[in-house]
Every structure is written in structure tokens, then in C-alpha cells.
Amino acid sequence: MADKPETQRGRAAANANVVELSQYRAGQKAEPLPVTFHRRELDAILWIYGRMVGEGEWRDYALDHLKDRAVFSVFKRAGEMPLYRIEKNPKLAARQGAFSVTNTAGMVLKRGHDLKQVLKVFDRNLKLVEK
Template identity: 80%
Template sequence: MAQKPESQTSSVKGSGKVVDLSQYRPSKKPEPLPVTFHRRELDTILWLYGRMVGDGEWRDYALDHMKDRAVFSVFKRAGEMPLYRIEKNPKLAARQGAFSVTNNAGMVLKRGHDLKQVLKVFDKKLKLVEK
């Protein structure tokens, strides 16, 4: 058997001191979790999405979860800018409402506390047709 060098054996045998590693490691605050849509909210959005895809108005979507908000973007074609963005911003929950619908120009179409009420902006309105 080969013996260990003297420098390695002495450090193991002579170390009787307990060291707290938190003194030597920089303390990092844990990253905040991104904002997400809850299951019921996502079910409501996907139900609307399915209805609009069936009507041929929407074709693709993207889902983004960021530090401050969650965004469901709707596209007519995948390579274009989103037609609409359904956003959840918890910082605005006490003021204007956490949910909003924004068009591709950045204009807020509807905002509120209840997602189902906000999504009513997509309900079809009856049009007068003359013969």
C-alpha cells in the first residue's frame, strides 16, 4: 500500500476546528418565482383560444412567465406580431385589476379584477346587415 504524503495526512489529523461556511460564502437572496397563470385562469384563456381557432380568427399562441407578469400572446400567423396580449400583473391587482387585454398597438382594450369579465371583450357583437 502506498502511503499518503505528509501534507495531506497532517491536515486531516490536525483539523479539530469547526468552521461555519456561511461566513465565507456570499449570501444570495433566492430569485423570486415568475408570475404564472393559475390552472383555472389558464383553462378560461384556453377555452376562449379554442373557440377563436374554431372560428378561424386565431392560429397560434405564446405563453411567457416573467418576474413581474404573465402574458398569453395570440397570433394570426406565427411569424407576425401578436394580435392580442392577455396579461396578468399582480402589482396592479389592488388598483385597476390584475388582468388586461392589449391589442397589437399597445392600447389596453379592457382591464379588471375578474378574468372572465375582461375576456368578454372578445365576445362577438351583432352587426346590422342591410339588404
Template identity: 70%
Template sequence: MTDQPDFPRGSKPEDGSVVVDLNQYKQNRDPLPITFHRRELDAILWIYGRMVGEGEWKDYAIDHTKEKAVFSVFKRSGEMPLFRIEKNPKLAAKQGAYSVVNTHGMILKRGHDLQQVLKVFDKVLKLVD
């Protein structure tokens, strides 16, 4: 027995089946989730650390889905997130892949550059009850 396939890739044996690379099949069937890259996460965590130091934020959560990556920040862990920092690559060619969304779903800032989008937190943003 050898490591070589019985049929070359893409060729059809007599019964009509096709030899497919398993890695290619898995990626087509279950695509990898969208994630934040190291530099993006570094910029977000820098803002998060500053806001924790000011006593504004207490907790965070990171979600990676097939469509977008979301960094949510909380005042208390049992509540709705105060803000969501989202990365949606499908919007990269249109309005920009990055956005900051408040509790009510309103987009506060959107753009192509994460550093510019995160400047929305340079202003004093407070939740109005």
C-alpha cells in the same frame, strides 16, 4: 455528524456570520415568476379554442416573468402578437391585475375579474390593415 446546524437560526457565531435557511435565501434572491393559475389558463384556452375554430387565431405563446404573466395570440407564428392577455399582480389593487392589449400596445379592457376582461373577445375584433 448530525443534521442539526452548529448554531441556532438567527444566532451569530463569533466571527459575525449569520446562519440562513437556504430556501429562504433563494426565494429572496431569485423570486418565483408570476404564472397563470389553472382556472385562469382554462378560461383563456377556452377563448383561444373558440377563436382557432373561427380561423382568427393560429398560434400562442406563454411568458412568465418576475413582474407579470403574458398569454400572446398570433395570426401567424412569425408575426407580432394580435393580442396579449396579461396578469400583473402589482396592479391588482389599482386598475385590476388582468388586461387585454392589442398589437399597438393599446389596452382594450382591464379589470379585477378575468372572465369579465375576456368578454372583450365576445365582440368581433378584427385587425385593420
């Protein structure tokens, strides 16, 4: 722009459109936010996780927030396939329930609308031991 006369640079600046930021944002397509676990949901999951770590059954976890679902994966060892996947899929909320627990083979162990009820799949039944 150094070889152009001063008047041409002034015209280019005068032709520039000034757009308010709110109008610019309204014109853009907003990308949907990923699905996440709410604080109370994550608290219930981590309570179960802590109990199972204390029992020596679980050792690692991964948390994934995807566009269509949130996944909490539980591992025996970090380098293996997850033992269980606790998923939140809002698209299934009206039908089968947004929450599900899946094992390594991909079989759904429990599904429902209430996360605490779904997590009961990890509860142990006490058995009477006779002498």
C-alpha cells in the same frame, strides 16, 4: 494534498464547519418565483383561444411567465407580432385590476379585476340581418 503530512489533512477536515441544510437555505436570499396563470385562469383563456382557432382567426400562442407578470400572446401567424396580449400583473391588482387585454398597437382594450369579464372583449355581438 499528497505532499502534505497526514496530520495536516486531518486538521483541515476538523476545522470544516458543518451547517444544517435548513440553516443554509434560511441564510440564502430566495429568488421570487415568476408570476403564473392559475389553472382556472388558464382554462378561461384557452377556452376563448379554442373558440377563435375554430373560427379561423387565431393560429398560434405563446405563454411567458416573467418576474413581474404573466403574458398569453395570441398570433395570426407564428412569425408575426402578437394580435393580442392577455396579461396578469399582480402589482396592478389593487388599482386598475391585475388582468388586461392589449392589442398589437399597445392599446389596452379592457382591464379589470375579474379575468372572465376582461375576456368578454372577445365576445361577438349578434346582429339582426334583414332580408
